[in-house]
């Protein structure tokens with residue numbers, strides 16, 4: 001594996017291998033010595049054109065636990081045109097000898113452009129590009145689901161037969177896209193629930209069923225309910241009339257959580273709008289995996305960096 | 315090119331029994347303090363773990379409770395990650411008593427360059443501070459690149475670097491033998 | 496100066512020799528010291544006319560100039576181009592359009608006819624000085640805010656009516672702005688997957704529907720730029736059936752390329768309107784064949800390298816198209832049998848000249864007509880490369896693609912601008928233009 005740009009590129013075996021390595025990486029966090037020497041001498045650059053402290057710190061901890069050198073490069077707010085800064089920055093990083101570039105960018109496809117450009121020879125990890133994909137988030141979600149379902153017997157397993165309902169702003173969600181491809185590859189079946197305004201105009205090629213009714217989706221008793229964040233900028237763009245109406249129709253409130261089967265889990269990629277797409281009670285319930293998702297993010301990112309930097313004479 | 319069988323099932327069993335006795339001899343006064351084994355066998359995945367379990371069973375038959383068995387994955391400690399195909403890691407299992415102050419015996423199927431054992435020594439370092447570390451292998455094929463030698467050897471098998479040595483164990487393979495070719 | 500072309504195949508398939516003297520066709524070779532061009536195996540097309548070119552000068556000379564764009568045009572077999580108004584300053588006054596027209600005339604590679612802005616500064620708020628531009632030395636007859644849609648219905652109505660006063664036509668860039676906020680590519684299954692904001696077909700079709708009804712209501716002529724969807728074709732076909740005076744163009748790239756090219760986020764394929772689906776491409780070809788779409792126009796849109804060397808969202812819209820247009824039309828609709836060479840002469844020369852009220856193109860090859868000729872070798876093939884480009888822009892979507900045909904010679908008003916497949920040097924062309 002040279003780059004991680006989209007979960008569409010992952011085979012089932014690839015994906016399971018990453019999840020399995022992440023299981024080992026998770027064990028490291030419990031040791032007295034929380035560091036592995038695997039990436040000693042390698043340089044990982046966090047290239048963030050968009051603010052995301054959570055994701056950046058997660059990658060940084062992951063790289064450091066593997067003994068890599070980490071450079072944080074925040075390219076936001078540069079005075080040159082944004083386009084020039086992607087190319088110029090890439091060439092600068094190439095000159096610094098970056099082995100892996102972890103890139104977050106507001107433009108869909110920017111990591112792919114970087115990987116194909118010839119400006120830099122490093123492995124590229126997509127840490128979220130526009131409204132396209134966020135592959136490591138999907139991997140950590142899959143990892144979290146698998147651990148909840150199978151515990152210590154997780155290793156080697158997919159998510160065959162698991163039912164997952166994703167609720168909210170599918171149209172603008174890179175988390176949703178990455179999860180749709182990955183969870184399907186792992187054998188899960190997916191349902192999307194949102195108002196029609198927040199669904200892509202054409203999902204005919206997607207391996208999902210689509211609906212508008214959250215209550216019906218809850219009563220179907222899915223194994224997993226994944227709530228997506230509603231961005232503030234959608235509020236006044238006529239995607240729905242008001243936060244109150246959205247919350248009433250598509251928010252996961254205490255009453256809806258109570259109707260879920262006891263074994264169902266509730267996920268959210270964070271940061272949450274408590275009281276909008278998810279109630280405080282739902283977010284803090286025993287069914288919620290929100291905090292596990294954060295912890296698992298480090299293990300998954302360790303596994304991804306390990307996969308990118310091993311196996312090819314990079 | 316066909317491979318030639320150099321150890322059969324009975325040979326492997328004999329070698330393991332012999333190694334067990336050598337281990338006992340070199341660790342005279344082997345005891346279990348407060349029910350905790352003094353001796354820890356750590357197999358290196360994949361086949362080293364199976365061999366460690368077999369040795370543990372033999373030793374347990376001779377002196378019950380004297381040894382604990384675990385596994386030590388060295389994937390993340392190798393110095394040749396980018397030169398070899400990506401390998402899946404396996405779980406490390408340190409027995410409940412830990413390794414501090416214990417005699418640890420690393421167990422692997424084949425000793426070759428010594429790089430795996432070097433990685434294992436690094437890994438061990440991150441889990442505790444043993445009193446002593448020993449090495450037991452089923453096959454020593456030579457061609458060492460590091461100053462490492464085994465304390466317990468099932469069979470010395472001088473080989474050319476071009477030859478492949480294959481250890482098959484019935485727990486995971488469809489036969490039980492060691493071949494060269 | 497006289498030129499003799501021997502053995503050329505005319506668009507109707509007949510073979511003939513052509514004699515040119517003092518800029519026009521004559522009926523036989525009267526001079527002795529004439530240049531002879533062997534056109535055996537070559538098709539003689541009337542000089543090509545592009546109703547939709549961006550020459551970028553004044554204001555964006557890092558992208559293109561009148562000279563470099565004229566050279567690109569000549570290389571592609573064009574003898575006249577209509578230069579879009581989105582320059583800086585905008586072509587919204589007599590002064591600017593006269594300057595552009597004069598630059599074209601001075602260089603001499605092609606006839607440059609400036610297009611006037613419909614609204615002052617392309618701002619979509621009030622009419623520009625349409626009458627002054629029409630009556631200037633540039634004699635502007637085509638008015639367009641291209642790059643922007645005249646989206647205000649009342650302003651569009653007024654523009655259609657007012658332009659009629661001067662015998663002109665409004666060329667509309669049909670794009671409902673609110674439906675295309677932040678739009679990046681055709682809206683559909685692929686945009687949903689790639690996470691790129693969609694440019695829905697309805698944003699084009701709804702404006703065309705409105706505009707043909709307005710044109711009917713006020714009895715004006717309307718031209719629709721770069722039609723890109725099957726739905727737009729339906730609307731235009733309906734309008735023509737009702738007798739509405741609408742004409743329409745398709746670009747070479749919309750006749751050949753599809754949205755699938757966006758999959759790799761390679762911004763060379765980012766253009767406005769965006770590349771569409773297979774079924775749209777097929778509908779455009781059929782419409783060009785049956786006359787629903789009248790002409791092919793390039794929408795030649797050069798950009799500096801840095802405007803394309805970036806993420807898709809950040810890249811500029813547009814492709815260069817002058818040098819490749821004839822080959823692309825050849826492969827898209829001639830090779831398939833949908834158009835013959837006389838149709839090509841119509842959609843790339845006669846009809847665009849008629850829409851733009853450009854004289855001299857109504858009776859090609861006839862004795863006394865201006866000698867605008869393109870000699871094209873239809874049997875050649877080439878892998879299109881940067882070395883085939885003559886403008887400043889390298890943003891061609893065809894680089895690395897196999898294309899048929901090659902322009903061997905271009906004659907503008909009786910003098911050569913391209914000979915033996917290469918541009919004639921600028922001094923020679925300028926001298927010929929001024930003494931011709």
Ligand SMILES: [Zn+2]
Pocket residue numbers: 641642643668720721767768
């Ligand atoms: Zn336009």
